Amino acid sequence: MSDEGQRSPLLILFLVVLIDMIGFTLVIPFLTYFVQDLAEADGFVDMASRDWWVGIVLASYTLGQFLFTPLLGALSDRVGRRPILMFGLVSNTIFLISFGLASALWMAIAVRFLAGAGNGNIAVTRAYIGDISTREQLPGRMGMIGASFGLGFMIGPFVGGVLTDPANAFGGPFDTEWWAAHPYFLPCLTAGLLSAISFLLAIQMLPESLPAEKRRVKSEEEKGLKAVLRNLVGVRDLSPNVRRLVLVNATFLLAFTMMHATFILFTGMPIEDGGLGYDERMNGYIFAYVGLMGVIVQGGLIRPLSKRFDVRQLMIVGIILTSIGLGWIPYLEPTPLAIGLLAMTFIAAGNGLFQPSQSTMITTEARAMGLDLGRV
Numbered sequence: 001m002s003d004e005g006q007r008s009p010l011l012i013l014f015l016v017v018l019i020d021m022i023g024f025t026l027v028i029p030f031l032t033y034f035v036q037d038l039a040e041a042d043g044f045v046d047m048a049s050r051d052w053w054v055g056i057v058l059a060s061y062t063l064g065q066f067l068f069t070p071l072l073g074a075l076s077d078r079v080g081r082r083p084i085l086m087f088g089l090v091s092n093t094i095f096l097i098s099f100g101l102a103s104a105l106w107m108a109i110a111v112r113f114l115a116g117a118g119n120g121n122i123a124v125t126r127a128y129i130g131d132i133s134t135r136e137q138l139p140g141r142m143g144m145i146g147a148s149f150g151l152g153f154m155i156g157p158f159v160g161g162v163l164t165d166p167a168n169a170f171g172g173p174f175d176t177e178w179w180a181a182h183p184y185f186l187p188c189l190t191a192g193l194l195s196a197i198s199f200l201l202a203i204q205m206l207p208e209s210l211p212a213e214k215r216r217v218k219s220e221e222e223k224g225l226k227a228v229l230r231n232l233v234g235v236r237d238l239s240p241n242v243r244r245l246v247l248v249n250a251t252f253l254l255a256f257t258m259m260h261a262t263f264i265l266f267t268g269m270p271i272e273d274g275g276l277g278y279d280e281r282m283n284g285y286i287f288a289y290v291g292l293m294g295v296i297v298q299g300g301l302i303r304p305l306s307k308r309f310d311v312r313q314l315m316i317v318g319i320i321l322t323s324i325g326l327g328w329i330p331y332l333e334p335t336p337l338a339i340g341l342l343a344m345t346f347i348a349a350g351n352g353l354f355q356p357s358q359s360t361m362i363t364t365e366a367r368a369m370g371l372d373l374g375r376v
Helices: 003-025 028-041 047-079 081-100 105-117 121-132 138-162 177-181 185-205 225-232 240-268 280-308 311-331 337-368
Strands: none
Touching: 003 081, 003 121, 003 138, 003 185, 028 047, 028 105, 028 138, 028 240, 028 280, 047 081, 047 105, 047 121, 047 240, 081 105, 081 121, 081 185, 121 138, 121 337, 138 185, 138 280, 138 337, 240 280, 240 311, 240 337, 280 311, 280 337, 311 337
């Protein structure tokens, strides 16, 4: 596929990852308050219990992705990337909107779990990039996808913070009992509609990247879901280098996800209790800043850096920077804000270096070993 022919699918892939990250990060500014409202309605009145449920709801999305992304990636090696990406966008649309209507804790947990389970788009997108890119093109294109990751991280929290509680924030047509009773529905509806638009664009403009003759062919006795699941137990058929990269990525993502869960609790906690005392809008601005830094690093810096330095070096530097930022968080004070933003800059820059570098390394290694890209 020529560069001109690849331009359209790359733009659609950029949009797919952007929507995916908007859907994941949209809930960050208001999740604490939403779940606390649901927990209180379900009888959990003390702060410790409500904060525990915040972690459960946030973890349910990650758990769904952890369990089902390998399956969706393996299926993309069999049926092609396009159908799995379409499925993820439809899933995104349905469950983003549904989350805003959740009226009980069990419903919020179930919806977020199903949203994660049905959406393996980031992993499949990376496999798509691997299908259509040369080794020289990989760092830049993974950086482009990483930039959409950062942009989604910027837009999602901003939308989630600004559009929360429209009955009080905007009034007018939103000044009704229904909107007052569903203060978190508007940001979820907005993200769901964006996902639907992305789906419609993908139908028209996203070709299949994995030709039929290159899709994984199994013998009759190995066909079926059971065989796919058996191979997914994770990593037994992967090379040692790929196994190590998968483990590094899983550990990094675990730390990043834990930061999401604890940071929103820390920022939302009253100052007198040791927190930062931020509201949902301030949380949105903080995470939007993180996303902006991610866009700068992954969209503008990763390509020239990858030409000057080895991607392994960039990945290691990314881990170190992220570790510094994460270790700094517990010592933050409400003021000055600039110190908090500096800590978040370390996290954003570290993640911006790590993600495209790790993706490039694992794709290159998997391709050299003749492995199916969807599996890794």
